[in-house]
Amino acid sequence: MRFVLPSLLATFVLASALPAQGQVPDATHQTYLREVQQAVERLVAGQTQGAETTLRNAIERLPDAPAAHCVQAELLELQGQPDNAITTYTRCATLARQASDAKWEASGLIGVMRNLLTLEGRIEDAREAAMAVMRFAEAHPTVVTPQLAR
Numbered sequence: 001m002r003f004v005l006p007s008l009l010a011t012f013v014l015a016s017a018l019p020a021q022g023q024v025p026d027a028t029h030q031t032y033l034r035e036v037q038q039a040v041e042r043l044v045a046g047q048t049q050g051a052e053t054t055l056r057n058a059i060e061r062l063p064d065a066p067a068a069h070c071v072q073a074e075l076l077e078l079q080g081q082p083d084n085a086i087t088t089y090t091r092c093a094t095l096a097r098q099a100s101d102a103k104w105e106a107s108g109l110i111g112v113m114r115n116l117l118t119l120e121g122r123i124e125d126a127r128e129a130a131m132a133v134m135r136f137a138e139a140h141p142t143v144v145t146p147q148l149a150r
Contacts, residue, residue, distance in 0.1 A: 032062045039071050066096035066104040082115040102143045109133045
């Protein structure tokens with residue numbers, strides 16, 4: 001099983017899920033952040049069932065927040081479900097774009113590209129996804145370096 005979670009997501013979880021600077025998260029948002037963090041910790045510990053349950057709770061609590069969707073996509077990827085991971089990474093990227101959260105949007109776009117690369121017969125889709133990552137990187141060079149996208 002490929003384990004990309006620590007390098008890809010763990011650094012994003014709390015920092016990019018926090019509300020805008022100067023805002024104090026409400027109780028619902030604080031609980032959501034704790035759940036996402038717990039899910040990441042459970043994934044790192046190999047406790048996929050616990051992570052899955054915690055992510056479902058987080059998504060139910062704040063369905064339009066991108067962090068739990070990205071972590072859920074990572075779980076699906078680790079479980080060998082690239083098609084479901086692509087769908088969930090796409091949802092993460094869309095929600096992140098709507099929330100102006102560039103870090104989670106990058107995570108979603110890169111996750112889509114990475115999973116498309118594993119699927120036979122999807123090379124053209126993977127190229128399109130790589131182009132989307134490259135466009136994103138050019139617009140957000142402090143989040144994703146354009147060299148990575150190329």
